Amino acid sequence: MDELVEYLESRGELALVEREVDPRFELAAVAVALQKQSEDAVLFRKVGGTKFPVVANVYGSHRRLCAMIGAGERSFAERWLELTEGRQSNPAPFAPAAACEPHVECTLGDLPQITYHARDGAPYFTSAIYLAKDPDTGTPNLSFHRSMYVSDGELRVRLGSTHDLASYQARAEARGEPLEAALILGASPALFLAACASLPIDDSEIDLAGRIAGRPLEMRRCHSIDLEVPVDASIVVEGRFLPNVKRPEGPFGEFMGNYVEVGDNHVFEVTAVTHRPGAVFNALVCGSTDDLRPLEAVTAARVYRHLRNTVPGVLDVSCRPNVMITIVRIRKQYEGHGKHVILAALGSYLDYNKVVIVVDEDVDIYNLEDVMWAYLTRGRADTRAMILNDIPGFYRDPMKDHWGRLAIDATMPWGREAEFARKHVPGADSIDLSEYLA
Numbered sequence: 001m002d003e004l005v006e007y008l009e010s011r012g013e014l015a016l017v018e019r020e021v022d023p024r025f026e027l028a029a030v031a032v033a034l035q036k037q038s039e040d041a042v043l044f045r046k047v048g049g050t051k052f053p054v055v056a057n058v059y060g061s062h063r064r065l066c067a068m069i070g071a072g073e074r075s076f077a078e079r080w081l082e083l084t085e086g087r088q089s090n091p092a093p094f095a096p097a098a099a100c101e102p103h104v105e106c107t108l109g110d111l112p113q114i115t116y117h118a119r120d121g122a123p124y125f126t127s128a129i130y131l132a133k134d135p136d137t138g139t140p141n142l143s144f145h146r147s148m149y150v151s152d153g154e155l156r157v158r159l160g161s162t163h164d165l166a167s168y169q170a171r172a173e174a175r176g177e178p179l180e181a182a183l184i185l186g187a188s189p190a191l192f193l194a195a196c197a198s199l200p201i202d203d204s205e206i207d208l209a210g211r212i213a214g215r216p217l218e219m220r221r222c223h224s225i226d227l228e229v230p231v232d233a234s235i236v237v238e239g240r241f242l243p244n245v246k247r248p249e250g251p252f253g254e255f256m257g258n259y260v261e262v263g264d265n266h267v268f269e270v271t272a273v274t275h276r277p278g279a280v281f282n283a284l285v286c287g288s289t290d291d292l293r294p295l296e297a298v299t300a301a302r303v304y305r306h307l308r309n310t311v312p313g314v315l316d317v318s319c320r321p322n323v324m325i326t327i328v329r330i331r332k333q334y335e336g337h338g339k340h341v342i343l344a345a346l347g348s349y350l351d352y353n354k355v356v357i358v359v360d361e362d363v364d365i366y367n368l369e370d371v372m373w374a375y376l377t378r379g380r381a382d383t384r385a386m387i388l389n390d391i392p393g394f395y396r397d398p399m400k401d402h403w404g405r406l407a408i409d410a411t412m413p414w415g416r417e418a419e420f421a422r423k424h425v426p427g428a429d430s431i432d433l434s435e436y437l438a
């Protein structure tokens, strides 16, 4: 994380806040207000109650995510598949981690205690990446799980049932054993992005982080548990998930934009906390662009992989403004092509994909206004939109709020391309306004 701050600063993509901010609401308020103005990250040098500086808004830029994985001229999805399928490594866009330094011990209470939303039940660690090993095979996995601060010895964690960590914990619990894990706060971009991935359960996400970084990660032993963590992790919380123990966690302002109420969730017993000298803590406002952009990017890549193997002409996929929508950009090749793409997209990821929209290759799929322009101007409203009733959606949805699908073929009519070609003003994209404005 510390190298990341230097990298962002050198690219002029880091705003600085020198005055002290309150970790209760004020830090999150500044981060969210800044997101409305720019895609820059922000470093808070002084945060009340802690000696750790805090960086936020690191991952809220699709352009920066592409740079982090070395996408070059390719889409995020195309490059991501090369990395996740093990076909290529990255030519390391970041400086390698500093050599193994002595790690300093501290307590959980020394870390920034950030409360993000009005009704959050306690301070939360939201950039919380858990590293754990499969109890049967030893394969390491990385995944995010928001963690509620209870005391220096205890965090409460909701382990989503579809995640590998939930399966590891359940198998350890079946043997009556705790599951050891390391919580990384302030990860390198490579580790952060690898934690976003859902690889097959036998594939190592530490190896993926190495491919994203362009070199195998240098690891060190934990102090109190039988695990290795990357030496460049800024802060590491060591501990174990207790078997057969659940305690109240929440409420918390979730990524969908509303609160999740108090529920009985897992207990993580903290056994040690260590940090690198000069460590920077990573804050992340759940459901803001800092959270959504990386989740969207990896979700879109998953849909892209399925489409690429099923239908021709698929150029790129986005999920804006969040993962409940899939927008597909195609080079249309035959009448009805858009509808074939809709069919394939609907089957690509059953949890999400509540709305699928297909557009022509000249439409900006990262701009919903442009996508809606295509639907509104390039054909009929009725025959290009389809509602599929009573299809189950999001996996934990007892009220069926995410059932049903809407699919829109917003491509132009086949054979009438000249009529629907987009007009443009020559020079408008390249003009230097300072030469004209007083």
Ligand SMILES: Cc1cc2nc3c(=O)[nH]c(=O)nc-3n(C[C@H](O)[C@H](O)[C@H](O)COP(=O)(O)O)c2cc1C
Pocket (backbone or CB within 6 Å): 126, 141, 142, 143, 144, 145, 146, 158, 159, 160, 162, 163, 164, 165, 195, 196, 197, 198, 199, 284, 290, 291, 294, 295
């Ligand atoms: C920034 C970020 C934060 C996330 N936070 C959570 C979380 O708090 N709880 C959760 O269940 N999933 C969360 N997720 C989703 C998953 O943890 C994550 O996508 C991961 O890939 C799941 O890993 P696995 O499939 O290897 O188990 C988050 C994803 C991102 C990108």
